[in-house]
Structure formats: structure tokens, C-alpha cells
Amino acid sequence: MKFLHTADWHIGRTINGFSLLEEQKYAFEQIKEIAKNENVDALIIAGDLYDRSIPSVEAVTTFNEMLTDLVINEKIPVYAISGNHDGAKRLNFGRDFFADSNFYLSTNIEEAMKPIETEDTQYFLLPFIDPSDARVYYKNVVGEDDELVKSYTKISDAVMRIVSDIRDNFVEGKKHVLVTHFAVSKKGEESDDELKQLMLSETSSTVGGLATLTHDIFKDFDYVALGHIHTHEASPSESVVYSGSPVIFNSKEAKLSTQKGIYIVDDTDGKINKKFINLKVEKPFYVLNEDFETLTSKDFYKKYSGQNAWYSIQLKDYDRKAMEGINIRARLEDIYGTDIVELSFEERYQDIKNQSQNKPTSVGQTAPEVTINNFYEEMTGQKPSDFQEKVIEDILIDIRKER
Amino acid sequence: MKFLHTADWHIGRTINGFSLLEEQKYAFEQIKEIAKNENVDALIIAGDLYDRSIPSVEAVTTFNEMLTDLVINEKIPVYAISGNHDGAKRLNFGRDFFADSNFYLSTNIEEAMKPIETEDTQYFLLPFIDPSDARVYYKNVVGEDDELVKSYTKISDAVMRIVSDIRDNFVEGKKHVLVTHFAVSKKGEESDDELKQLMLSETSSTVGGLATLTHDIFKDFDYVALGHIHTHEASPSESVVYSGSPVIFNSKEAKLSTQKGIYIVDDTDGKINKKFINLKVEKPFYVLNEDFETLTSKDFYKKYSGQNAWYSIQLKDYDRKAMEGINIRARLEDIYGTDIVELSFEERYQDIKNQSQNKPTSVGQTAPEVTINNFYEEMTGQKPSDFQEKVIEDILIDIRKER
Numbered sequence: 001m002k003f004l005h006t007a008d009w010h011i012g013r014t015i016n017g018f019s020l021l022e023e024q025k026y027a028f029e030q031i032k033e034i035a036k037n038e039n040v041d042a043l044i045i046a047g048d049l050y051d052r053s054i055p056s057v058e059a060v061t062t063f064n065e066m067l068t069d070l071v072i073n074e075k076i077p078v079y080a081i082s083g084n085h086d087g088a089k090r091l092n093f094g095r096d097f098f099a100d101s102n103f104y105l106s107t108n109i110e111e112a113m114k115p116i117e118t119e120d121t122q123y124f125l126l127p128f129i130d131p132s133d134a135r136v137y138y139k140n141v142v143g144e145d146d147e148l149v150k151s152y153t154k155i156s157d158a159v160m161r162i163v164s165d166i167r168d169n170f171v172e173g174k175k176h177v178l179v180t181h182f183a184v185s186k187k188g189e190e191s192d193d194e195l196k197q198l199m200l201s202e203t204s205s206t207v208g209g210l211a212t213l214t215h216d217i218f219k220d221f222d223y224v225a226l227g228h229i230h231t232h233e234a235s236p237s238e239s240v241v242y243s244g245s246p247v248i249f250n251s252k253e254a255k256l257s258t259q260k261g262i263y264i265v266d267d268t269d270g271k272i273n274k275k276f277i278n279l280k281v282e283k284p285f286y287v288l289n290e291d292f293e294t295l296t297s298k299d300f301y302k303k304y305s306g307q308n309a310w311y312s313i314q315l316k317d318y319d320r321k322a323m324e325g326i327n328i329r330a331r332l333e334d335i336y337g338t339d340i341v342e343l344s345f346e347e348r349y350q351d352i353k354n355q356s357q358n359k360p361t362s363v364g365q366t367a368p369e370v371t372i373n374n375f376y377e378e379m380t381g382q383k384p385s386d387f388q389e390k391v392i393e394d395i396l397i398d399i400r401k402e403r
Numbered sequence: 404m405k406f407l408h409t410a411d412w413h414i415g416r417t418i419n420g421f422s423l424l425e426e427q428k429y430a431f432e433q434i435k436e437i438a439k440n441e442n443v444d445a446l447i448i449a450g451d452l453y454d455r456s457i458p459s460v461e462a463v464t465t466f467n468e469m470l471t472d473l474v475i476n477e478k479i480p481v482y483a484i485s486g487n488h489d490g491a492k493r494l495n496f497g498r499d500f501f502a503d504s505n506f507y508l509s510t511n512i513e514e515a516m517k518p519i520e521t522e523d524t525q526y527f528l529l530p531f532i533d534p535s536d537a538r539v540y541y542k543n544v545v546g547e548d549d550e551l552v553k554s555y556t557k558i559s560d561a562v563m564r565i566v567s568d569i570r571d572n573f574v575e576g577k578k579h580v581l582v583t584h585f586a587v588s589k590k591g592e593e594s595d596d597e598l599k600q601l602m603l604s605e606t607s608s609t610v611g612g613l614a615t616l617t618h619d620i621f622k623d624f625d626y627v628a629l630g631h632i633h634t635h636e637a638s639p640s641e642s643v644v645y646s647g648s649p650v651i652f653n654s655k656e657a658k659l660s661t662q663k664g665i666y667i668v669d670d671t672d673g674k675i676n677k678k679f680i681n682l683k684v685e686k687p688f689y690v691l692n693e694d695f696e697t698l699t700s701k702d703f704y705k706k707y708s709g710q711n712a713w714y715s716i717q718l719k720d721y722d723r724k725a726m727e728g729i730n731i732r733a734r735l736e737d738i739y740g741t742d743i744v745e746l747s748f749e750e751r752y753q754d755i756k757n758q759s760q761n762k763p764t765s766v767g768q769t770a771p772e773v774t775i776n777n778f779y780e781e782m783t784g785q786k787p788s789d790f791q792e793k794v795i796e797d798i799l800i801d802i803r804k805e806r
Contacts, residue, residue, distance in 0.1 A: 054457060057492045057493060060492065060493050060495075061492055063496075064495065064496045064498075067497075067500075068500075071500070072499050072500070072503075089460045089463065089464055090460060092464070092467065093463050093464075093466075093467045093497070094467065094496070094497040094500065094501065095467075096471045097470075097501050097504045097506060098500050100475075100500070100503055100504050103500060
């Protein structure tokens, strides 16, 4: 058993309209070379293949080229699942054809029950799902009665049940690998604040479970190849592992400055060994938080300017009045070029009120269900009932699926 | 050589929001049974697989089930091309995987040059293209110089050049079948009014050539399996043939009341034989053009009501004042049910002006380039120049591709 574990390719991702396709292709070429050099049995992509459920034509074309190159030209089997960013049903088109050529794609629970069998290993592919997907599966496919099905209201209940069914298909003497895509907590606690922060930076939604799985659910697997969180440092245990994304997707990830890469996993000597292999970056991502004077002084900018890079600039100590009439973006573009993907301002003089504790969070940084609940509370003076919360969750699931 | 020729499935089509998926599945089951009973070498779908370039999730799921059923379960090879309704690049995802399982899909000119070879036949799959696609192909792929490439401004020039290149790949002693998707004229004239009417009823656009191909372009092929026009009666010659769509898509097609079906084509005795096999309709499509009194009298409606049918109703001799306060749709639904997909009114008293010769055509019935040209002429008093017309055409091509 030897495989490459990667995840969260998010093909088609943009930052404020700037395409990351070139970065994604650059990372892909490295991943392909590693897979060839390491002579792996398979390449695992643990969800979020695309960035959106209806990807752009460019994203579809690029991902098609990558898969064709890996599976058809290089004969490297690919095992992939859909993540929360993927449109599972759209992605599913052609899967029975793909399997004939060693591209295994799982987009629903039914497929998760049928492992890919190699000589020494069983690979189970469980895509990102909602509790409602589990209810539909156990009712319509398995034919369970309503009362039991109704109990799958939390993602942890649903996944525990699924994992238990997967275990029933374990063949003894083989290694058991799970490929899946959820927020799995390091500490065994539901409220892992650090993880929640990482999560919010990439999903802006708690639908389907924000850090509600704990790694002990997966204790019977030899290795769990996770996707969802974009840094390998968030891995909850030695054998329940995030590979992280191959590319930096935003300034928050750039600030964390964790190394992007992939895992090579094998079982030499009967035990699981994993090594993290770094991916190079063609175009660095600089996050600069300085005042205007510093940003425009040569001593400072000579380190950053004149290269092929992305820039996220937060202008410190910004004095709106003093800067009136100055086109700040144009001045900065003269120095840093046009790839300034973010430009924000930290004002010198701020209204005291705005600095108070009750300063509202920007809606964009809050999960939609939190925004709706806050609005409800503000309007009615009471919290939504459990039933109302359920309705809100169902609607948000539908909306997410449509997108 | 023996194949089934069908086209214009338009999976996901709706009439004013009413889904035709059930009709499409009913027709599909018949087509599959015919292909099995006739023991064909292949099933040809000559374009417009989907109704839209970004089909709905239901359409994607349904078409995936159909293809999997045909190719993987029933082992019937499928040869298909993209039509003007399909998003060629999106549809192209996975094509190299599909080909391994005998589902051959062509979405560009490059693929049209590589025939599918069987023991006795070469099948060339030329999808619907624009002149601009030909210019890109001959410049970027073939590497022709600009001057020659520029000459492909009309679709007939482009297709003639492509057909000439295809002929260079002919293997002697084999039959040569072309699968393509254009408006091809019966009479060998560019201005075939009857054909234009048929065309407009289904595309509402002349972009990419409205009846600009004549069937003699294709004289070197033994059989040309066409898609685009929805009735087999529009076939331009004995060997250049429209199969028509398997399902009635609107009231115009219902009024023509031509039989829907598919062709079985073989070459017993060395010559090409084709037979048209009718497809049954599960749910009839009635077009009723009567006054309100007739529509609501039992003697009339007993022939139509009380069955599973679609209704397109044009209310004749409609007296707006006399009918005030009557909910006409509700009254008609009481009799005919809720599947009234169209309801329009022919007023008894009309303003004389509106009946004059200059009565404007409804925009919906006019090709966008005609609407734009008319508007330009109305505003400026002169016709757009050739250059302006070219710009308009290019923009409309881009818009259509995006859709």
C-alpha cells in the first residue's frame, strides 16, 4: 500500500476576481511528478475538487485535463470524493465510465459502502454529506423505518452510523483507509475554537457540522485521508490527517504561512508511515500591514516589488482627511504591480462607538444561520425554536446544494 | 453496418416551466428497446443532448442514467456530438474516459477529423460549430496563415473546408457516415423559407447559420445523420437525413403533428437502407383554438379532458369586457386539468392600427440579430455596416456560448 493524499484543489477559485488557475496548474504538475517518482498505487483527492457547484468553463476544462493526464496518460489511479464546495450530483456525471479507467469518484453514501479493493487495502470513499443525506439514504436505500431514520439529526450521529456500516464491510488482514471531507476536531471536544476559526475562514457556513466530529469516531481505520481544512497542521491525530490544500487561497491562509504540500503514505514494515512533501510556490502571496509612508518607501518595498506575486495590503494608520485626493490604489500599483488582490484601510481616527465591544461583525464573516438567528432575535426579542432552527438549516442546505 | 439515428433529445426541456423529463424518459425506453431488438452496432445522437449549456441537476442526473444504461448495462456503443444548445466545453468533461467504454463524444473540429473505425464503416462526428470555431481551429491547431483563415466567415465556407479535410481521411472500401448538427436546406437554396420557419420555431437565432448549408456539400458521404430540425420531414435528401426529436417540445411542433421517431440505417445488399420507426407518446399534446363557449361545452371537451395530456389553448374571439371578472384559467383547469402549458387570447375587438401591415413582430419570434439591426435602423435611419454586423454576430456568439 502506497498512496498520495491531497485535498481541497478548489479548481476555479478566484480572489476578488483574480484567477488562481495558474497556481493550481503549477501545484498540479508537482503533485503529478511526486506521484510518478514515488510510484504510488493511487492518488487520493479528499474532496472540494472544484470551488463551486457550477464551476466555470475554464475550471471544467482544466480539471478534465488534469484527470485525463493523471489517469489516462500516466496510468495513476485516482480516488476522489465530492466536498462541500462540489455539486455532488453534477460531478457524478459519468462516474460509471470513469471507474472503468481507474478514476473512482464517490458522491454519495451508497458508494461509500463499496470499497475499492486492492491486494492489501480497502479504500472507503465517504463524500461530504448533510444529516439529511443520511436520512434519505437510510430511508430510501436501506429501507429503515422512520423512527430510527429521524434520529440522524446531527452530522456526528449520521457519520457514526455510516462508519459502523462501513466496518461491517471490513475484510480482515487488509489495511482500511477512509477518504472523507469534514471538520474533525483535534481535542475531542465539540467546541474547538481554533478549528472553528480555520473553518470559518474557508466555508463561512456551519451547515452540515462545524467541528462536530471528533477523531475517535475513526479509530478503526488505519488511515483517514481528510479534506476540508486547508492546512495539514490542523490534523487531529497521527492517523486522522488533513493534507491541506496545494495552493494558498486567501490572505488569512497566507498569514498563517503554513507550508503547503501533500502526504505520501505507505505501510512498509506493517505500520503506517507518512511523509509530508512540500509544494513550491511559483508566485508568492504577501500580506502587508503598514502605513502609507512605509509602503511607498523604497527601503521597505524593494523586498516585495518587482516580482511576480500576489499582494494583500492593509493600510495602517490611515488618515482619510490627509489622504484626500490621492489615488491610493494607483500609487500602490505603480510600486507593486496590478496583482493587489486585497486593499483595506485601518483608519487612524475612529468613532469611539465603533470600537466598542458591540461592534457588529461583518455579515460576510458570519455563518448564514448565525446571521438569520441574530436577526430573528433582534426583531422578536427571543431565540428561534428548535423547529425554526431546523427549517432554517434545511433551507440553507437546499440553497447550498443549488449553488 | 447498422445503426440507430436519433437527435435533439434536449434533456431538461420545459414548456413554460412544465418539465418534459417524463416524456423524455418514456421515449428513451422505447429507443433503447428498438436498439436492442434491431441489434445495432451503435446508437447515434446528432446533437442537442441537453436543452441548455448549463443543464439542471435533474437533467444531468437523467442523461447520466440514460447513457450508463445504454453503454455500460446494455453494451450499446453511443456516438454523440454537441449541438447548438449544448455547452460544448462543459459537455466535454470526461470524454477520454468515455471513449474507453464505447461512448464517443465529439465537441470540437479536431475530434471530427478522427473517425470511429468499425470493420466496414467510418463514422465522422462533426459537432455544431460557428465560423469562429473554424478560424481558431485552422489557425491554432493546423497552423494556417491568417489570410486563409480569415476567409472562413460563413458557416458554409467553414463546413466545406472541414468536409474536404474529412474526405482526406476516407478509407476506400468502407462506408462513410457523417454525424452533424446544422440547418441543411432541401432545395439547394440559401433562402429556403419553409426551413427558416422550422428553424425559427426552435432556435430563435440565425447565429451560426440559418439554412445556409445545402445538402450537396455532403454528397461524398453514404449517410449524413443530422440533428437540429425537430421533424424528419425536413430531411434535405435521401441520404442527408434529420431523424427529428423523440418528443414534442412546443405547440408549434404539436400543430405540425408529424410523427416522432428514429431511423434504423443499414447497408444490406451494399446499398443504404433506412426505415423510420415511430415512437409512441404517453401524454398527448393538444392544441385547441376555440372560443370560450366551445371550450367549456361538454360536447367539445369530452374528447380532450379527463386524460393525462398537455394543452395549449388559444382562446378565439375573446371579448375582454364581457369576460371581466371571470377567472378563465381556473375555469379551463376545472375542465382540462392543470397541465395547460400555454394560454393565449385572440381578442374579438382589435385596434385597427394593430392590424395594419406594420404591426411589429413579437421580439420573441425574431432572431436577436434581426431585432438589433431593426433597432439600429430605426434609431439611425441607416443599416449597420458589414463591420458592425460582424461585431453584433461575434457578441451574440459569445452570449450563446456563455448560456
